[in-house]
Amino acid sequence: MEFITVNPQAKPAVALVSLNRPKELNALNLQLMSELRDAIQALDANPEVRAIVITGNEKAFAAGADIKQMAGKNTIDMLLADQFATWEAIRRCKKPLIAAVSGFALGGGCELAMTCDMIVASETAQFGQPEIKIGVIPGAGGTQRLTRAIGKAKAMELVLTGRFISAAEADRLGLVTRVVPVELCLSEALSLAAKVAEMSPLAVRLAKEAVNQTYENHLNDGLHFERKNFYMLFASDDQKEGMAAFIEKRKPQFTGR
Numbered sequence: 001m002e003f004i005t006v007n008p009q010a011k012p013a014v015a016l017v018s019l020n021r022p023k024e025l026n027a028l029n030l031q032l033m034s035e036l037r038d039a040i041q042a043l044d045a046n047p048e049v050r051a052i053v054i055t056g057n058e059k060a061f062a063a064g065a066d067i068k069q070m071a072g073k074n075t076i077d078m079l080l081a082d083q084f085a086t087w088e089a090i091r092r093c094k095k096p097l098i099a100a101v102s103g104f105a106l107g108g109g110c111e112l113a114m115t116c117d118m119i120v121a122s123e124t125a126q127f128g129q130p131e132i133k134i135g136v137i138p139g140a141g142g143t144q145r146l147t148r149a150i151g152k153a154k155a156m157e158l159v160l161t162g163r164f165i166s167a168a169e170a171d172r173l174g175l176v177t178r179v180v181p182v183e184l185c186l187s188e189a190l191s192l193a194a195k196v197a198e199m200s201p202l203a204v205r206l207a208k209e210a211v212n213q214t215y216e217n218h219l220n221d222g223l224h225f226e227r228k229n230f231y232m233l234f235a236s237d238d239q240k241e242g243m244a245a246f247i248e249k250r251k252p253q254f255t256g257r
């Protein structure tokens, strides 16, 4: 594993997976996501593990999918790469996933946190779906899960403007389970996981499944729809311009083509 570390017993029956690509603010490239999928699948199959915490570092949980890796791709490249298959596998994890978020949770980083079952945020956490600023849209569930979590009026604003929200606002809006001081974030997430790990694993599994079922069928359709629109944007000049502008550290000039 190059971009993540795994501790299968950070606490009794609680595993900890840390994203570890700090120079790039844990940008989620294809290799990191494959490693994460492999780790989650292995922990899901490990009978010693009953709950899993995913974390980043103090500066970033994750600043999104890797823009540099996507910048030159076209729609067909995106379709064939099928990068969201790894996300689907993580979503299928039967054990509870808890995100411990400090710093940036943006784009795919916010989507990864929302794919988890609970989010413990530190006071420094910032959430957002800034894809619009680089000429695309969320592709890993942001339009669906954010809207479900905080409602249309707020989600629409965040998805259309790319504004970041603080941990306090995320708490007010119901996006996160709780907010704690940064130095307590990981220990709080591990304690929450340990509490869940004391329960019957079978009841926990079926409870998670039942809560998710409240919108599972609708979510499947929504994810599919979002993904097609995300891929379609890779046929646009604005996607090329938006991502190039990010890499070149300048303001993009969007033309609507």
Ligand code: CAA
Pocket (backbone or CB within 6 Å): 023, 024, 025, 027, 028, 063, 064, 065, 066, 067, 068, 069, 104, 106, 107, 108, 109, 111, 130, 131, 134, 137, 138, 139, 140, 141, 142, 247
């Ligand atoms: N992809 C690739 N590299 C990234 C990245 C990303 N998502 N986010 C940050 N980086 C890189 C930067 O390019 C920079 O690298 P260099 O040192 O080589 O220039 C390094 O990480 C540090 O970043 P900054 O210098 O930009 O740090 P900052 O503190 O000034 O700004 C930030 C932090 C506001 C998070 C800014 O980095 C940023 O806006 N990042 C991009 C956020 C974003 O747009 N995310 C959505 C990605 S698309 C997506 O996720 C699609 C999807 O739905 C799956």
